Amino acid sequence: MNKFPAWLNILVLVIAVTGILLALPNIYGSSPAVQLAEKNGIPVSEEKLAEFVRVVEDSGVVAEASYIKDGRAVLRFSANDQGTALDALRDNFAKEYGVAPTLAPKLPTWLRNLGLNPMSLGLDLRGGVYVLLEVDMDTAVEARMSSYQQDFEDRLREARIRQRVDLDNGVITVRLTSEENTIAAREIIRKSDPDIIITDGADGRSLQVRMTDAQIKAREDLAIEQNITTLRNRVDELGVAEPLVQRQGSNRIVVQLPGVQDPTALDKILTATATLEFRMLDQSGDEPGSRRYPGRGDEPAAILKRKVIASGDQIIDAGFVFVEGQPAVSIKLDAAGGESMLVTTQNNLQKLMCTVFIETSRETVMRNGVEQQRTIKVEEIINCATIRGVFKNNFQITGLTQVEARDLALLLRAGALAAPVYKIDERTIGPSLGQDNIDKGAMAISVGFLGVILFMAVYYRWFGMIANVALFSNLVFIVALLSLLQASLTLPGIAGIVLTVGMAVDANVLIFERIREEIAAGQPPQAAINLGYEKALSSIADANITTLIAAVVLFAFGTGAVKGFAITLSLGIMTSMFTAIIGTRAIVNLVFGGRRLESLPV
């Protein structure tokens, strides 16, 4: 009696070993490192990595370890060397690579090769900046409506229909002079957008145009997506390792910058917007109003004419495409932009037209002791191409990398302006507090854990010791699962683990009390063990499921810190069911099973 079949013993063993393996990366600690990521997302090659190492060595510093992880190069150093190495790497590679200081786990090579990682720490444990942004959706939708307004006006004028187009409160009203014109206008508008809602005005000489709910939703999604792309690119420019830019809910964006101490760096990013302009190259270089523009990246600087052929706010659609194997952005202009483009291309065949990328950002500066907001405008040529044919509304821009083309398309698609964002929550946690939180959390877990195991050992003797093994395995499993899921561990998360330590023994207490009862009722030891486990099961299941309900609700409703608590609590409940019921039974069976027993040490 009380013997597990061999397969079950093996299963328990396999699970235990897997748990230990997954949790193992957490015991090595971490040390300062520098991370290099190719700006276009191309994975770093081994040769390039060797080059990084060489450059670092030339600066008189030796990397403790160097490897490629997720396509990025990581070079690990001792604390004093990180700064020197960072400078050397930035001097040499900052143009093509994002070079960022970070912390890297000190894993032995074999563990790293297995692809195992330690738990990722939340900002409250590692320090950094957390910002919650709200995207101004009304403005985003309003901007789209006003570009419709412009477009309808242009199209109707082109068709020589007299009209007045007004935009008010999300509704475009088109007033016309006759009923025939109304019918014609409806046709033209319908052709320009087959989905939009068009209703007749009461007087028969006007039309009201609104976006469908699906269009509004799509517009909003696009605005968020576009803002996220923009923010991500700009955050990359900051040189922060492992930044997080993520959508939250319908209209919010979370930005997390681990290790950053000054949130003002972010302010600049947030207020920046981007757009495009198309201008002709001034070949003579001395036309009145011509100006010199710098080139972006490898693009040479050039002198461009004053007249803007078309600008970002005339772009009504943009997409990422391949043209003859080259990444490109397809552009669709509104009627006015198309007209201007047509005239320009007709008159300038075989000449160079340039695309200027304009980025504006705001910066706070001190002037005469007074703080002032200053707008910084960066205008750079991203490509110049020969006009090979006449075109109007639709054309492509090449000369960009795949990533740039994709981002630009996204940026342009929603009109040139990113929807404005507002900061509604900003939290900065200093590194000293983060470390302090870790130390205190670890201390609380250790002391709480010691207290519980001492109590269990005294109270339930050998059975208590077995429960303690289960309790310890439970900790290992929680850490293993957190490492596997890469869910961020936060301070409330640690509190969840502490709580689990206290509650996890409950299952064993239920079982052991039951065994005691069965013995008191006169059952022989082996039967008492069996009955104890059996009868306690339904109570344990009920008790854990109800706690799990609370934890899951917490997870569903909670944000940030609370979610961290819900995660560790739920994981802890699940793992404790396994360790307390099956884990302890395996050991009990191994130790006591199949023997004649006079009494039980419970």
Add this chain to the structure above:
Amino acid sequence: MRLIKEKTHIDFLGPKRRKIALSLSLLFVIVSFASIATRGLNFGIDFTGGVLLEVGYSQAADIEGIRDNLAAAGFDDAQVLQFGEDTDVLVRLPPQGDAQPSEIRRQLQTVLESGGKTVDLRRVEFVSPQVGEELAEQGSLAMIFAMLMIFAYVMFRFQWKFAAGAVTALAHDVIVTVGFFSIFQLPFDLTVVAAVLAVIGYSLNDTVVAFDRIRENFFKLRGVSTEESMNTSINEMLARTLITGMTTLLVLVALLTLGGESIAPFSIALIVGIIVGTYSSVYTASATALLLGVDAQDLLEPVKDPSLIDDLP
């Protein structure tokens, strides 16, 4: 080793004790409500919005001086508190309107560093009142939702009278725990909401384990009154209730004393909640079920009455 005698026969549910227990619970609830209504809760900036700074000085901080300096700089509504060690200070401000966080941060830092002191900005938080409102709404919604789910689960596993007993006990625990925070004006932040939800989970755990035993005894102990069989069940589970409560309290005390100031409200909420929860699962939950007239019949499979079927058209 045993904490209590192997067999206890404490009369938890005798008519007189039951009345005392229920009255006591009612009193707790009324006092809590009264305090929440009159004194309110000391909401953290998670809920009210505002600015929070945690700073560390290299020497013992002069709280009064900092308060004066802040008032002189126009922050006369700033709360300045000592936070843990005497070098650590917490500064709290109500929402600052449209002012840029970076600007306020700079101004505050200048004030705190006045007199050439070095200050370590350990934590800076800006929360808009809008986020606060949402969080408060989400928090309350989460609690209500959790209770509904739990009611459904207990009803499914037992029966509605038990479910009503369990949820009454839970509501009692939540109200008394929140009331405790109101009476002592402890900081009520988001982690406290999390703790209260964990209390719901824990207290229910206790209640359900007792119910489980009650159900078992309803069938095993024939010929005894409902009250007696419930009482026996609670006695049988007493050791387990106390031991689990004790180990949990043990780790929570460790968390409270060693876990740092920022997690303290969370630990306090759990400690209070678990003590109240243990009390309520022994007294309130079963007493309520008893009050609703629960008996062994309620847990039996309903016998299909053929005459009912005949009556159908």
